[in-house]
Amino acid sequence: VLMEYPGVLIISSYPQNNDLKALERDAEISLVKVEDIPNKKDLDGDWLNNPACGSGSWMCVTYGRNGGVSSTNNCSYHRLLDHLGLSQKSESLSNVRPVWNWTTPTPVMVDTYLYGILDVNEKSQTFTSHVMISMGWENELISWEPNDWCGIESVAVPRDMLWIPDVMILEDISDTGSITLSPYTEVAHSGMAYVTESRRLTTTCKMNLFKFPFDTQNCSITFISFMLKGIKLGPFSNSIIMSQFSEKVMVTLGEWDFLGIRLSMEKLIYDNNIVWDKLVYKISIRRRPLLYVINLLLPLLFFLILDLASFFIDEAKGEKLGYKVTILLSISVLLLILNDILPSTADDLPLIALYCIVIFALTGLSLLETMLVSFLIDMDSRADQDIQTSSKTCEETQEETDCQRESQRDAEISLVKVEDIPNKKDLDGDWLNNPRLLQRILEVRNIRQKWFFANMKKKKPGHWERVGRKFDQAYFCLYLITTIGFLAFIYHEWLH
Numbered sequence: 001v002l003m004e005y006p007g008v009l010i011i012s013s014y015p016q017n018n019d020l021k022a023l024e025r026d027a028e029i030s031l032v033k034v035e036d037i038p039n040k041k042d043l044d045g046d047w048l049n050n051p052a053c054g055s056g057s058w059m060c061v062t063y064g065r066n067g068g069v070s071s072t073n074n075c076s077y078h079r080l081l082d083h084l085g086l087s088q089k090s091e092s093l094s095n096v097r098p099v100w101n102w103t104t105p106t107p108v109m110v111d112t113y114l115y116g117i118l119d120v121n122e123k124s125q126t127f128t129s130h131v132m133i134s135m136g137w138e139n140e141l142i143s144w145e146p147n148d149w150c151g152i153e154s155v156a157v158p159r160d161m162l163w164i165p166d167v168m169i170l171e172d173i174s175d176t177g178s179i180t181l182s183p184y185t186e187v188a189h190s191g192m193a194y195v196t197e198s199r200r201l202t203t204t205c206k207m208n209l210f211k212f213p214f215d216t217q218n219c220s221i222t223f224i225s226f227m228l229k230g231i232k233l234g235p236f237s238n239s240i241i242m243s244q245f246s247e248k249v250m251v252t253l254g255e256w257d258f259l260g261i262r263l264s265m266e267k268l269i270y271d272n273n274i275v276w277d278k279l280v281y282k283i284s285i286r287r288r289p290l291l292y293v294i295n296l297l298l299p300l301l302f303f304l305i306l307d308l309a310s311f312f313i314d315e316a317k318g319e320k321l322g323y324k325v326t327i328l329l330s331i332s333v334l335l336l337i338l339n340d341i342l343p344s345t346a347d348d349l350p351l352i353a354l355y356c357i358v359i360f361a362l363t364g365l366s367l368l369e370t371m372l373v374s375f376l377i378d379m380d381s382r383a384d385q386d387i388q389t390s391s392k393t394c395e396e397t398q399e400e401t402d403c404q405r406e407s408q409r410d411a412e413i414s415l416v417k418v419e420d421i422p423n424k425k426d427l428d429g430d431w432l433n434n435p436r437l438l439q440r441i442l443e444v445r446n447i448r449q450k451w452f453f454a455n456m457k458k459k460k461p462g463h464w465e466r467v468g469r470k471f472d473q474a475y476f477c478l479y480l481i482t483t484i485g486f487l488a489f490i491y492h493e494w495l496h
Contacts, residue, residue: 075150083149084142084187086157097230098139098163108137108165110223111236112281114246117256118200120207120217120285123343126173127205127219129283130251136194136236137165143191156184162193165231170222170278171203178202209342209350213292214494216259216284223279224268233277239263242281255291259284296352300334300359303327304483307363310370311476315377315468324367331360355490362483369475373468380464 074080081087097106111134119128139162146153162185178200186194205219225231243260250258261281268276307327313320335356342350 074148075152077152077155080144080149080152080155081157084144084155086142086161086187089161093141093162094160096163098141099230100140102230104140105230105232106137106165107232107234108135108167108225109234109236110135110167110279111242112221112261113242113249114258114261114283115198115249116252117254117258117285118252119254120205120256122207122209122212122341125205125207125343126202127217127283128174128200128202130198131201131221132196132198134194134196134236135165135167136192139163139187139191139193141191142187142193144189146189152189154186154188156186159183159185159195161185162187164195165225166227167223167225167231167233169201169203170224171205171220172201173204174200174202210348211494212342212350212352213287213289213296216286219283219285221281221283223281224276226276231277233279234265235263235279255288256285257288259286292352296334296338297355300331300356301487303331304359304362307366308476308480308483310366311472311479315370315374315472321367321370321374324363324370328360328363328367331356331363335360351490351493358486362479362486366475366479369472373472376464376468376471380468 074083078087086093099106113132113134114129115132116130117128118130119126121128142162144152159181164185180198182196188194201221203219203221205217207215207217209215223233225233239260239262242263246261247258261283264280264282266278266280268278270276307324310320310323310327313323338352338356342353
């Protein structure tokens, strides 16, 4: 060996030793004569002008999977792949983690970009999106110098030619048919390898629907590798860059507004001695509530206002009860629509459910109050009608038998015929033969009858109707105060 430079050995003559020839073949070294190197002036350094590099000297140029230099005439991808040993599949490159020392962890970087929000199912608690996932890692066995290969900085090789980290998504429940994988792995001159995939991703997402439809949801996409040792997860870029890029490429949002992506590094610990790295992307979205406000919230509010307005309908017309029943049935239809939206396993009762239930309860109580007032008014009317009927009957019918029956019912006087009295011999027989005494008895009976009807007429008419009217007014005031207080509470909880 005459001289030694980084990646280059200058030797005095071509080795004839069979061991050196085997070394040339196995270690992938190239031996060329110094005088045969074209364009020596393009090479950096003055080492070629060294007297030791005279005629008959050979240049030993090393290269291989661990990097090195190549001839300046190698400008094709085919020569580069042959140089890297990737012209055909190698089991050692595709199946084994590419490190020189097994204790060295392989850094794996992952970025996620959101292209569209396809569906958010509150009932099944799932989030469906269109995402692009970019993953990169360091391959220590592959590298080259771009200046030695006509400036080639990266090359694409088939995906199955190189080892790929086993990174998975914890929340993923989508089928494999929705994944579009790039058929190639891009390899950079520094040894970094990159793969990308586009997929229709369906993930589980625990949603908080307490403020539905004015809610904000945070759905996580968690990347994890179950290799206990050897992989260290991390991101390519930060949250701001991913959020801004996702906003630029966003295609569809549905009924949602995209707020951003937050990134966090976490640990998953099992049994206190097994630890996995987790890379968590939290996608924040906010619902656009206009559709639900128009189709659900405003109709319920209008029904409540109509129910309040029904207190101005006169009870005598008999339309108030049917009107309130119609409102109650309409609210029931809206409750059925709400039942198809909200999940049945929610821990807390959503505000919209409370809103519907309270309006339904207020309307139902208002219906019961209307029924009670109607009953009181009808009871007063029936009492007046009975008095008028009894008085008219006694005035028009002068027959003694009819008046006696009427007085027996109203004045609670029991009259029987003398001949129908059993054991008349037990009674004092003198008064039965005294016509004046009988006449006085009849006069007393007539006086008691007239006194009874006089007292009934003295009673002020419409007593129960007045009670019903006052109760209706008091309930309306209470109903109005309760409604205003409840709407103020709901507004504060929803929008603040």
